[in-house]
Amino acid sequence: MSQISSSAIIELALNLAGSLNTKDRFDRLLDTVRKTIVCDAVALLSYHGDILKPIALQGLSRDTLGRRFSVAEHPRFTVLCQSKSPIRFAADSPLPDPYDGLLDDYTGDLPVHSCMGLPLYYDDKLLGLLTIDSLTPHIFEDIPKRTLEVISAMASATLNTAFLIEQLENQADHSKRVVTELTEEAWKRDGGELIGESQIMQQLKQEIDIVAASDFNILVYGETGVGKELVARTLHHKSLRKNGPMVYVNCAALPENLIESELFGHVKGAFTGAEKKRAGKFSLANGGTLFLDEIGELPIAAQSKILRAIQSNEIQPVGQDNVEEVNVRIVAATNRDLKEEVKDGRFRADLYHRLSVYPIRVPKLQERVGDVQLLSGYFVEQTKQKLGITQLKIAAEAISHLEQYSWPGNVRELEHVISRAALKARSRQKHKTIIAIESADCGSLNMVSSETNLPIKERNMASVEFADINLRDETDRFQRQLISKTLTQEGGNWAAAARRLTTDRANLNRIAKRLNIQVVKSVIEN
Numbered sequence: 114m115s116q117i118s119s120s121a122i123i124e125l126a127l128n129l130a131g132s133l134n135t136k137d138r139f140d141r142l143l144d145t146v147r148k149t150i151v152c153d154a155v156a157l158l159s160y161h162g163d164i165l166k167p168i169a170l171q172g173l174s175r176d177t178l179g180r181r182f183s184v185a186e187h188p189r190f191t192v193l194c195q196s197k198s199p200i201r202f203a204a205d206s207p208l209p210d211p212y213d214g215l216l217d218d219y220t221g222d223l224p225v226h227s228c229m230g231l232p233l234y235y236d237d238k239l240l241g242l243l244t245i246d247s248l249t250p251h252i253f254e255d256i257p258k259r260t261l262e263v264i265s266a267m268a269s270a271t272l273n274t275a276f277l278i279e280q281l282e283n284q285a286d287h288s289k290r291v292v293t294e295l296t297e298e299a300w301k302r303d304g305g306e307l308i309g310e311s312q313i314m315q316q317l318k319q320e321i322d323i324v325a326a327s328d329f330n331i332l333v334y335g336e337t338g339v340g341k342e343l344v345a346r347t348l349h350h351k352s353l354r355k356n357g358p359m360v361y362v363n364c365a366a367l368p369e370n371l372i373e374s375e376l377f378g379h380v381k382g383a384f385t386g387a388e389k390k391r392a393g394k395f396s397l398a399n400g401g402t403l404f405l406d407e408i409g410e411l412p413i414a415a416q417s418k419i420l421r422a423i424q425s426n427e428i429q430p431v432g433q434d435n436v437e438e439v440n441v442r443i444v445a446a447t448n449r450d451l452k453e454e455v456k457d458g459r460f461r462a463d464l465y466h467r468l469s470v471y472p473i474r475v476p477k478l479q480e481r482v483g484d485v486q487l488l489s490g491y492f493v494e495q496t497k498q499k500l501g502i503t504q505l506k507i508a509a510e511a512i513s514h515l516e517q518y519s520w521p522g523n524v525r526e527l528e529h530v531i532s533r534a535a536l537k538a539r540s541r542q543k544h545k546t547i548i549a550i551e552s553a554d555c556g557s558l559n560m561v562s563s564e565t566n567l568p569i570k571e572r573n574m575a576s577v578e579f580a581d582i583n584l585r586d587e588t589d590r591f592q593r594q595l596i597s598k599t600l601t602q603e604g605g606n607w608a609a610a611a612r613r614l615t616t617d618r619a620n621l622n623r624i625a626k627r628l629n630i631q632v633v634k635s636v637i638e639n
């Protein structure tokens with residue numbers, strides 16, 4: 114038997130490098146062994162404690178793959194597992210052969226034959242064995258030691274690579290399942306269902322069904338609290354990307370100097386504080402949906418960068434030379450009128466067109482005829498569970514009271530009103546098992562004038578001189594005054610101010626940021 118040729122080694126290395134998957138890699142390894150050493154059977158076994166598991170074989174019956182050999186019960190395997198170097202068993206060795214009756218070309222007890230095994234080590238750890246058998250006695254005796262060493266090294270590396278790949282695949286699979294679970298969980302946490310039977314809501318649901326399965330970018334727009342986020346999550350849930358991630362980005366809360374790194378990631382050392390490589394939101398959303406909430410608040414410079422990523426499906430992490438390909442569907446949401454923003458130069462027209470391939474308008478609660486009742490029932494049930502109340506109901510007169518209100522804060526406002534009303538009702542009816550929400554529990558909602566659709570308090574505005582008045586500026590001014598006043602009254606406590614204004618803290622922060630409101634808390638020293 115000659116020394117293994119360098120061309121065989123190169124061929125094996127190239128074969129292994131070009132392998133498509135683990136099975137293919139093992140088959141190629143066994144092919145090369147058979148080309149180098151004349152034999153009738155060759156098997157690769159992986160070592161698991163005291164068990165050897167065949168993972169690839171040639172020349173042995175297929176059922177061998179299903180066998181699990183206990184090392185202690187097979188003396189030849191025991192010897193091999195205790196050895197650090199290849200072992201050639203004597204042709205007339207009295208030790209029973211584990212492959213007795215398993216060779217393809219021979220039935221019955223194995224006669225005198227050649228048998229050798231190569232223990233496969235990596236980093237001093239036994240990974241498995243390579244066994245080689247031939248029905249011709251003494252045939253392995255003159256194989257050079259060097260040839261066996263090379264085959265051992267190749268087989269060990271192959272096995273180690275396979276184990277590493279398996280580990281990585283398991284990890285990747287696990288992470289994927291975690292992402293699916295979390296995305297599903299986030300969807301369910303929000304109730305996961307768009308409640309509403311009004312005609313306008315039925316239309317909305319139909320639109321969602323039509324467009325969800327497409328890969329179009331979607332712009333979800335509508336007033337505050339109408340349920341834009343819920344619509345975005347529903348779109349993802351009904352899309353083909355449902356098992357991929359849905360990554361949330363609040364564009365209003367992105368610190369301006371970190372926007373690029375947040376969205377596209379950065380490499381280690383890209384800037385002070387970048388201690389390690391970090392993936393951005395686009396990469397995290399790969400294969401899924403990127404939800405760009407409050408897109409209207411994004412500074413112009415960041416808009417250009419997002420546009421580039423959407424156009425090319427490529428991102429460039431900060432500090433990295435090459436670009437990375439991403440497969441992301443964008444769902445963006447805003448409560449601004451982006452067309453107006455484009456006209457006023459605050460939003461890039463090209464980005465607007467890219468995002469609004471299919472715009473979805475979420476209607477105001479006031480437009481959803483009959484839905485206040487359904488939503489009230491829905492929130493009553495949710496609140497009942499949250500507060501641990503045995504039975505909570507809402508009186509018919511309370512519903513009609515709610516139905517007359519204009520709901521400027523939309524569904525979110527209704528949700529908050531019901532939560533507060535339930536608390537009040539519970540403290541009023543401490544000893545009752547069935548607690549009923551009555552209209553008094555809902556507090557005084559700012560009733561609207563059907564004529565102007567404005568809260569009564571503001572109807573007096575009608576007497577104001579309207580010449581030269583700019584609606585946006587006036588509204589901003591009013592909001593600025595109201596928020597500043599409330600914040601001052603609440604001692605700079607944003608959460609408390611948000612509660613008083615029946616909105617949530619993030620929303621209040623966002624509006625305050627846009628209006629340039631800053632509250633400095635004063636510390637009173639004694």
Ligand SMILES: Nc1ncnc2c1ncn2[C@@H]1O[C@H](COP(=O)(O)OP(=O)(O)OP(=O)(O)O)[C@@H](O)[C@H]1O
Pocket residue numbers: 303304306307308309335336337338339340341342343344447448491524525528620
């Ligand atoms: N049709 C609906 N059915 C059930 N719950 C709803 C519905 N619409 C909205 N909600 C609930 O109302 C709350 C506000 O909805 P969401 O946060 O989606 O509003 P939004 O339009 O994103 O508001 P904002 O512009 O202030 O961010 C959430 O708790 C949401 O689950």
Ligand SMILES: [Mg+2]
Pocket residue numbers: 341342406446
């Ligand atoms: Mg929102």
